[in-house]
């Protein structure tokens with residue numbers, strides 16, 4: 001049975017002190033009522049060690065939002081997968097459209113990052129999704145398939161067990177424009193089919209595929225009710241504990 005997951009992506013928000021306050025608040029809320037899904041918070045590197053320690057005895061797992069495409073050495077300012085792992089973080093988000101667009105991360109670079117993350121015992125939340133222009137051209141399926149083929153479909157079946165996919169249409173990220181539940185389900189089912197072609201039906205059944213892009217408490221129940229949507233990757237609405245909890249509650 002695949003996992004249901006609600007994962008936050010704080011992006012470049014929250015100082016260390018603000019992050020501690022948010023994670024503490026969330027931990028307290030979730031301790032009072034055990035969630036019906038896995039809960040992950042994706043945070044900037046500087047928060048990881050502190051929040052991994054703070055959430056150790058809770059249901060919350062911690063994720064980085066990136067890692068280097070090199071193992072170690074003279075790469076000033078970079079943070080390796082081994083370093084991320086050493087903080088106590090369990091996951092790393094890779095392939096986010098903001099990294100692809102603003103930091104020019106290509107499928108080849110992402111492939112290196114995915115390999116290093118898995119080698120170092122991290123689980124990967126791998127993001128894919130089309131732009132508005134690509135959607136208007138009807139290219140969403142081709143784009144998603146190519147992004148998977150370019151960076152994760154080389155993995156062994158054993159490695160694949162540590163991959164979570166996040167479908168995030170770029171036109172829905174931070175725009176307030178959510179894909180309709182039908183639009184999202186259609187492509188999630190397609191992504192699962194692509195996984196089945198490479199890893200077989202059972203592995204595809206066991207793969208968690210999250211939706212991301214203006215997901216909030218008001219639209220999460222409809223999205224999560226779809227058979228191929230296994231939860232969400234949440235940006236803006238993960239920055240306030242009650243908003244994030246509202247999305248987690250969609251699994252009730």
Ligand code: PGA
Pocket residue numbers: 009168172173174175212213214215233234235236237
């Ligand atoms: P959003 O971001 O929820 O603010 O649209 C989602 C994401 O980019 O992961």
